[in-house]
Amino acid sequence: MIAAIAKNNVIGKNNQLIWNLPRDMKFFMDSTMNRHIIMGRKNFESIPNKYRPLKNRINIIVTRNKNYEANSCKVVSSVQEGLEYAKKNGEAECFIIGGGQIYKHALDLGLVDKMYLTHINSNFDGDTYFPDLNHTQWDSKVMFTNTADEKNPHDFKVVEYSKKLA
Numbered sequence: 697m698i699a700a701i702a703k704n705n706v707i708g709k710n711n712q713l714i715w716n717l718p719r720d721m722k723f724f725m726d727s728t729m730n731r732h733i734i735m736g737r738k739n740f741e742s743i744p745n746k747y748r749p750l751k752n753r754i755n756i757i758v759t760r761n762k763n764y765e766a767n768s769c770k771v772v773s774s775v776q777e778g779l780e781y782a783k784k785n786g787e788a789e790c791f792i793i794g795g796g797q798i799y800k801h802a803l804d805l806g807l808v809d810k811m812y813l814t815h816i817n818s819n820f821d822g823d824t825y826f827p828d829l830n831h832t833q834w835d836s837k838v839m840f841t842n843t844a845d846e847k848n849p850h851d852f853k854v855v856e857y858s859k860k861l862a
């Protein structure tokens with residue numbers, strides 16, 4: 697799973713990202729390059745037309761709509777079906793890229809063993825949230841930090857979380 701989260705757990709507003717942090721966007725792009733990426737239908741539709749499907753990645757869209765179609769994308773009816781598809785294609789690290797409903801669904805079902813979470817040290821006004829995490833279930837390691845500057849105007853840190861063995 698990969699996500700960028702405000703201090704107050706906000707991840708989006710009006711089906712859009714709220715912040716502009718190129719350094720974090722580059723981390724997302726580099727991490728998911730050539731991977732299978734699983735996303736909710738709303739997240740897919742929030743990506744500007746000219747950027748979707750996200751290039752050099754297998755885009756998998758989760759929807760309950762059996763008739764949903766999107767050019768050059770795989771459409772599935774559950775996150776599990778998306779993971780099965782990626783596995784069948786020999787994927788070693790499939791990414792669940794949101795949004796809020798899909799993050800919650802995947803975590804509730806215990807489908808996630810690793811997370812790359814960007815924690816932004818600011819609060820934002822929004823309407824979509826990352827689910828509450830049970831931190832006792834995860835080991836964490838800070839990968840890098842960003843100090844706010846002109847190009848990336850918020851402090852943030854990127855943390856890798858690994859699920860503890862039961």
Ligand SMILES: NC(=O)c1ccc[n+]([C@@H]2O[C@H](COP(=O)([O-])OP(=O)(O)OC[C@H]3O[C@@H](n4cnc5c(N)ncnc54)[C@H](OP(=O)(O)O)[C@@H]3O)[C@@H](O)[C@H]2O)c1
Nearest residue numbers: 699700708711712713736738739759760794795796797798
């Ligand atoms: N900060 C970040 O890292 C980040 C990352 C990604 C997205 N976002 C933000 O998150 C927001 C979108 O998130 P969201 O929560 O509104 O929507 P979402 O999770 O992207 O998509 C929700 C849709 O997924 C489908 N779905 C959900 N649960 C399902 C299930 N159990 N089985 C089958 N299909 C299921 C449904 O599609 P149908 O209605 O078609 O059936 C549902 O409407 C946007 O603001 C976006 O910018 C933020």
